Amino acid sequence: xxxxxxxxxxxxxxxxxxxxxxxxxxxxxxxxxxxxxxxxxxxxxxxxxxxxxxxxxxxxxxxxxxxxxxxxxxxxxxxxxxxxxxxxxxxxxxxxxxxxxxxxxxxxxxxxxxxxxxxxxxxxxxxxxxxxxxxxxxxxxxxxxxxxxxxxxxxxxxxxxxxxxxxxxxxxxxxxxxxxxxxxxxxxxxxxxxxxxxxxxxxxxxxxxxxxxxxxxxxxxxxxxxxxxxxxxxxxxxxxxxxxxxxxxxxxxxxxxxxxxxxxxxxxxxxxxxxxxxxxxxxxxxxxxxxxxxxxxxxxxxxxxxxxxxxxxxxxxxxxxxxxxxxxxxxxxxxxxxxxxxxxxxxxxxxxxxxxxxxxxxxxxxxxxxxxxxxxxxxxxxxxxxxxxxxxxxxxxxxxxxxxxxxxxxxxxxxxxxxxxxxxxxxxxxxxxxxxxxxxxxxxxxxxxxxxxxxxxxxxxxxxxxxxxxxxxxxxxxxxxxxxxxxxxxxxxxxxxxxxxxxxxxxxxxxxxxxxxxxxxxxxxxxxxxxxxxxxxxxxxxxxxxxxxxxxxxxxxxxxxxxxxxxxxxxxxxxxxxxxxxxxxxxxxxxx
Ligand SMILES: Nc1ncnc2c1ncn2[C@@H]1O[C@H](COP(=O)(O)OP(=O)(O)O)[C@@H](O)[C@H]1O
Ligand SMILES: [Mg+2]
Numbered sequence: 001x002x003x004x005x006x007x008x009x010x011x012x013x014x015x016x017x018x019x020x021x022x023x024x025x026x027x028x029x030x031x032x033x034x035x036x037x038x039x040x041x042x043x044x045x046x047x048x049x050x051x052x053x054x055x056x057x058x059x060x061x062x063x064x065x066x067x068x069x070x071x072x073x074x075x076x077x078x079x080x081x082x083x084x085x086x087x088x089x090x091x092x093x094x095x096x097x098x099x100x101x102x103x104x105x106x107x108x109x110x111x112x113x114x115x116x117x118x119x120x121x122x123x124x125x126x127x128x129x130x131x132x133x134x135x136x137x138x139x140x141x142x143x144x145x146x147x148x149x150x151x152x153x154x155x156x157x158x159x160x161x162x163x164x165x166x167x168x169x170x171x172x173x174x175x176x177x178x179x180x181x182x183x184x185x186x187x188x189x190x191x192x193x194x195x196x197x198x199x200x201x202x203x204x205x206x207x208x209x210x211x212x213x214x215x216x217x218x219x220x221x222x223x224x225x226x227x228x229x230x231x232x233x234x235x236x237x238x239x240x241x242x243x244x245x246x247x248x249x250x251x252x253x254x255x256x257x258x259x260x261x262x263x264x265x266x267x268x269x270x271x272x273x274x275x276x277x278x279x280x281x282x283x284x285x286x287x288x289x290x291x292x293x294x295x296x297x298x299x300x301x302x303x304x305x306x307x308x309x310x311x312x313x314x315x316x317x318x319x320x321x322x323x324x325x326x327x328x329x330x331x332x333x334x335x336x337x338x339x340x341x342x343x344x345x346x347x348x349x350x351x352x353x354x355x356x357x358x359x360x361x362x363x364x365x366x367x368x369x370x371x372x373x374x375x376x377x378x379x380x381x382x383x384x385x386x387x388x389x390x391x392x393x394x395x396x397x398x399x400x401x402x403x404x405x406x407x408x409x410x411x412x413x414x415x416x417x418x419x420x421x422x423x424x425x426x427x428x429x430x431x432x433x434x435x436x437x438x439x440x441x442x443x444x445x446x447x448x449x450x451x452x453x454x455x456x457x458x459x460x461x462x463x464x465x466x467x468x469x470x471x472x473x474x475x476x477x478x479x480x481x482x483x484x485x486x487x488x489x490x491x492x493x494x495x496x497x498x499x500x501x502x503x504x505x506x507x508x509x510x511x512x513x514x515x516x517x518x519x520x521x522x523x524x525x526x527x528x529x530x531x532x533x534x535x536x537x538x539x540x541x542x543x544x545x546x547x548x549x550x551x552x553x554x555x556x557x558x559x560x561x562x563x564x565x566x567x568x569x570x571x572x573x574x575x576x577x578x579x580x581x582x583x584x585x586x587x588x589x590x591x592x
Contacts, residue, residue: 002395008062008326008425009319009322009326012322012325012329013322015325015329016099016142016302016322016325016503019099019102019103020095020099020154022072022098023095023098024100024103026091026094026095027182028269029091030088030091030092030095030150031150033084033087033091034088034089034151034154035149036080036084036087036152036502037081037084037085038151038155038158040077040080040081040084040153040160041070041081041298041303042072042078042158042162042303042356043077043298043338044078044081045162045295045296045300045303046162046296047070047073047074047077048074048291048292048295048296048299049292049295049296050070050292051067051070051074051292052292053290053291053292053293053294054067054070055067055474056290056291057062059102061161065426065447075328086261088147089147092143092146092147092161092499093143095146096139096142096143096146097139098140099139099592100135100138100139102262102507103135103138103181103325103328103332104131104219105330106136106332106568107130107131107331107332108131108275108329110332110334110336111131111331112178113128113336113337113339114334114336114337114404115302115335115336115337115338115397115404116404117363118334118335119406121209123208123212124208124211125204125205125207125208125209125211125212126204126205126207126208127211127331128207128211129203129204129207129208130204130327130328130330130331130404131328131331133207133324134200134204134324134325134327134328137200137320137321137324137327138321138328138377139322140255140317140321141317141318141321141322141324142321142464143319144314144317144322144349145216145314145317148307148310148311148314149311149314149318149588150342150420151307152307152311152314153307153311154304154559155303155304156304156307157308158306159300159303159408160175160304161503162296162300163297163300163301163304165292166275166289166293166296166297166300167289167297167393169272169276170269170272170273170276170289170297172219172302173265173268173269173272173461174265174268174269174304176303177261177264177265177268178265178304178305178308180261180263180264181306184254184257184258184261186315188250188251188253188254188257188316189251189254189315189316189319189433191250192247192250192251192316193319193323195243195244195246195247195250196247196316196319196320196323197323198242198243198247199240199243200248200320200323200324200327202236202239202243204589205236205242206233206236206237206240209229209232209233209236210233213229213233220255224438227262230363245375247305248457248529251316254313254316255313258305258308261305262302262306262308264302265301266298266302266305268300269297269298269301273294273297273578274287274294274297276289276294277289277290277291277293277294282295282346290403305360313483313557322368325526337497338405340422340423341419341420343420344419344420344422345416345420345421345422345425346419346421346422346424346425347413347414347416347421347422347425347429348425349510350413350429350510350511351413351414351510352377352379352380352413352414352510352540352541353377353378353379353413353415353541353573354376354377354400354409354411354413354511355377355412356373356377356396356399356409356410356411357373357374357409357411357412358372358373358374358405358408358409358410359373359374359399359406359408359409359410359411360372360373360406360408360409361373361395361399361404361406362407363395363404368564369392369395369564370392370395370396370399370564370565371564371565372409372565373409373423373564373565373566374412374566375559375566377511377557378541380539380540380541381542381543381556381557382537382539382541382542382544382554382556382557383541383543383544383555383556383557383558384544384545384546384551384552384555384557384558384559385543385544385545385558385559386545386546386552386558386559386561386582386585387560387562388562389563391561391562391563391564392561392563392564393515393545394515395547395564396543396561397432397513397515397543397545399411400418400430400513400543401424401426401430401432401513402418402419402423402427405419406492409556413426413429413511428451428507428509429509429510429511430509430511430512430513431504431507431508431509431511431512431513431536432504432512432513432514432515433500433501433504433513433515433517434495434500434514434516434517435513435516435517437483437488437493437496437497437500439486439487439488439491439496439499439500440486441476441483441484441485441486442484443480443481443483443484444459444473444482444484444499445480445481446475447484447499447503448460448463448464448480448499448503449501449503449506449507450503451503451504451506452506452507455506457480460506460507461480463502463505463506464502464505466502466505466532466535466536467498467501467502467505467532468498468528468529468531468532469495469498469501469502470501472495472498492525494522494525494526494529495525496523497517497518497529498525498528498529498532500517501517501529501532501533501536504536505532505536508536508540509540510540510541511538511540511541511542511543512536512537512541512542512543513542513543513544514533514542514543514544514545514546515545516545516546517529517533518530518546518548519547526548530548530550530551549586552572553572555571556571557571558570558571558575558582560575560580560581560582560585562581567580567581568580568581568582
């Protein structure tokens with residue numbers, strides 16, 4: 001179990017290194033600066049030790065010139081260290097920023113090419129949490145790792161060198177006691193890992209719930225679900241509290257216990273070193289220390305142990321970062337949708353002939369939905385699809401747009417299999433208006449131009465007039481430049497729908513799809529929308545999923561669906577005359 005975890009961490013670290021590799025020159029500079037900083041920091045105790053010896057050695061006759069010289073040196077060394085530190089921090093920030101940016105970009109790119117089946121079944125909150133908070137936590141850990149890991153490791157090596165030079169015997173005291181703190185920290189860190197991982201998972205769950213609640217506030221209120229949601233929230237919070245508390249408890253043990261070990265080291269050096277300073281080693285003086293050397297030594301012992309505490313802190317932080325990184329990589333490495341075929345052509349100015357041949361499709365492996373679906377649509381024909389909820393109407397549309405691929409059979413536009421066309425060109429030749437409107441935060445104009453960013457004002461106004469949206473847009477505070485939020489803000493459902501129609505009207509592709517576009521709209525607006533639709537559909541192949549009789553009646557072909565199959569097909573009169581399922585639906589006033 002823990003072996004699997006280790007190899008997972010290793011794999012994640014390798015992946016992180018791949019991102020860092022792009023910034024190798026900066027990393028090298030950063031390490032060099034770290035070396036300079038460490039060297040200078042370690043040089044200061046020597047200078048101070050020298051000063052102490054000058055003060056003591058003179059016996060009342062202090063050489064102030066030498067002392068002054070030493071002080072100047074100390075000042076210069078400190079200044080240089082500070083400057084180097086600043087440059088190194090800036091570079092590290094820069095590296096981290098770019099690594100994080102690259103990772104986020106990759107995540108965003110992946111989200112755009114993930115098969116819809118993934119996003120349809122995944123909670124948005126979880127995905128958002130991976131891209132936002134997990135990446136942030138990772139960045140914090142990475143930055144900390146960069147700044148403290150190098151300097152820490154170099155400080156340990158450097159102090160060791162300096163100490164060995166001064167007194168090998170006292171060095172042994174330090175080296176023997178210090179690793180204790182490291183083992184203590186490591187022991188604690190292994191225990192902390194699980195709790196951090198758990199914390200991340202529970203936090204994602206919480207984000208998902210908040211996201212759901214904020215997005216569906218009205219529904220929550222309408223069904224008086226506040227209590228239930230609150231309870232669920234409390235329950236998640238409880239779990240988050242539990243795992244955070246445990247993670248924090250364990251990681252907070254690290255500091256006091258390492259401090260304790262440091263105190264031991266300091267005391268050991270003071271006692272043994274003091275002994276040597278006073279007595280010398282025997283009387284030969286081979287291992288004797290001056291008082292200045294002892295001061296330097298004490299400060300080395302201090303500096304030597306410090307990175308051990310820091311490194312253990314960094315390790316906990318890095319562990320948390322690695323857990324978060326692995327969650328991001330999980331997303332980045334998700335199987336993308338099948339790429340467009342190498343030979344895929346762009347669909348240009350299609351006539352609008354559409355055919356479906358023996359199409360089979362299922363969302364879930366053991367639940368066949370569409371079976372042996374056949375349909376031929378001539379250019380310019382108007383097809384209405386009717387049938388009870390859940391019979392697969394929207395699914396047919398999903399297949400036409402190639403949001404999902406058929407399992408068997410094929411769908412073709414103008415005689416070309418849609419799998420031999422680029423998705424982009426296929427979709428840009430199909431105008432779609434859905435029941436749920438989709439608007440982005442921005443101006444009305446930006447929302448209309450989405451499919452044709454270079455449209456002129458005249459074109460936009462013409463489209464708006466054709467879609468019967470011009471009059472209400474004109475009455476908005478800033479007309480076409482009025483800002484709206486991504487949920488459409490102050491606009492009514494009907495107005496939002498009119499905007500979406502205007503958007504399609506502006507591009508006016510040869511094939512149109514309207515999926516229950518009028519189901520949530522008042523009758524007056526609906527009449528206007530109907531008119532707009534009628535105008536739009538002239539001479540265009542259109543697929544209409546609708547409840548309203550008027551739209552359906554005028555269709556050239558009505559497809560009557562039931563459980564994923566076409567059960568009847570024909571125009572209104574012939575289907576009524578037949579007296580089958582359609583007649584039944586019709587007579588029940590289309591209570592579909
Ligand atoms: N992304 C999906 N994953 C799994 N099942 C789905 C998905 N989308 C729709 N379904 C199921 O497929 C069936 C047909 O759905 P749909 O085509 O949306 O029906 P409708 O005719 O009401 O538009 C329903 O039973 C629905 O639950
Ligand atoms: Mg539907």
